[in-house]
Amino acid sequence: MNYLWAFVIGGLICAAGQVLIDLTALTPAKILVLFVTGGVVLSAVGLWEKVAEFAGAGALVPIVGFGHTLAQGMARAVAKEGFIGIFTGGFSACSGGVGASLLFAFFIALLTKPKSQS
Amino acid sequence: MKITKREYKNMAQKASPPSHLAKNCLWAFMVGGAICVLGEGLFNFYKNMGFIISDSRLLASVTLVGLSGILTATGLYGKLAKKAGAGTLIPITGFANAVVSPSMEFKAEGLISGVGARMFIIAGPVIVYGVLASTIYGIFLYFVMPMLR
Numbered sequence: 450m451n452y453l454w455a456f457v458i459g460g461l462i463c464a465a466g467q468v469l470i471d472l473t474a475l476t477p478a479k480i481l482v483l484f485v486t487g488g489v490v491l492s493a494v495g496l497w498e499k500v501a502e503f504a505g506a507g508a509l510v511p512i513v514g515f516g517h518t519l520a521q522g523m524a525r526a527v528a529k530e531g532f533i534g535i536f537t538g539g540f541s542a543c544s545g546g547v548g549a550s551l552l553f554a555f556f557i558a559l560l561t562k563p564k565s566q567s
Numbered sequence: 568m569k570i571t572k573r574e575y576k577n578m579a580q581k582a583s584p585p586s587h588l589a590k591n592c593l594w595a596f597m598v599g600g601a602i603c604v605l606g607e608g609l610f611n612f613y614k615n616m617g618f619i620i621s622d623s624r625l626l627a628s629v630t631l632v633g634l635s636g637i638l639t640a641t642g643l644y645g646k647l648a649k650k651a652g653a654g655t656l657i658p659i660t661g662f663a664n665a666v667v668s669p670s671m672e673f674k675a676e677g678l679i680s681g682v683g684a685r686m687f688i689i690a691g692p693v694i695v696y697g698v699l700a701s702t703i704y705g706i707f708l709y710f711v712m713p714m715l716r
C-alpha cells in the first residue's frame with residue numbers, strides 16, 4: 450500500500466513540475482527552487498509531515514521533500530540549540546544529500562572524460 | 568511569407584500534437600513515480616537491516632544519488648530525461664544529476680575553476696534558497712512563536 454501511494458504522490462508531484470515546464474517559461478533551475486522553497490513552506494505549516502506519513506518516499510524523494518527535510522531540521526535545531534540553531538539547522542539537515550552528491554560528483558568527474566551532458 | 572507573432576503562435580499550436588502536454592505529464596508521472604517506489608524500496612531495505620528510520624531515509628537518498636551519478640556518467644540519465652522531463656528533474660536523482668553533469672562537463676577547465684567552481688552551478692540556487700527559506704522559518708520559530716504563546 451505504501452508503494453502505491455509513493456508511486457501516485459511522487460508521480461503527481463513530477464507531473465505538476467511537467468505542467469510548469471510545458472505551460473510556463475520557467476527554467477528547470479527556477480522550478481527546482483520553487484519546489485524546494487514550497488517544500489519548506491508546506492512542512493512549516495505541518496502539511497508535508499502528514500503526506501509523508503502515508504506516501505513515504507513519494508513525499509520525500511521529490512525535491513519538495515528536500516525542503517521538508519530542511520524545515521524539520523531547522524525546527525529540531527531551534528528546539529535543541531535555540532538561537533544558534535537558526536544558523537546550523539538548515540545546513541545540518543541537508544548535509545547528507547549534499548555531501549553525497551558532492552562526493553560522487555567529484556569522483557565521477559575524476560574518472561570520466563570531460564564531455565557535454567546537454 | 569510574412570506572419571505576425573500571433574499568427575505564428577496559432578500555426579505552431581495547430582502543428583504540435585494536442586496530446587503533447589498529456590503525453591509529457593504521463594511520462595513524468597510514470598518515471599517520477601517509479602523513482603519514488605525505488606526510494607521506498609531502498610528505505611525498507613535499510614530499515615530491515617536494522618537502521619533507524621531517519622538513517623534509513625538518508626541512506627536511501629544517498630543510494631539514489633549514487634545510482635543517479637552512475638547513470639549520469641554513462642549518459643543514460645540524460646537519455647531518460649529527454650523523455651521523462653520533470654520525472655527525472657524533480658526527484659533527488661535530478662538534483663544529483665544537476666551536480667554530476669557540470670562536474671563532468673567542466674573538468675576540462677581544471678579541478679578548481681572547472682569542477683570546483685561549476686559543481687553547484689544548478690544545484691547551488693536550490694541550496695541557497697532552500698536553506699534561506701528554512702532560516703526564515705527558524706527566525707520565525709525562535710523570535711515570533713514565543714510571542715504567540
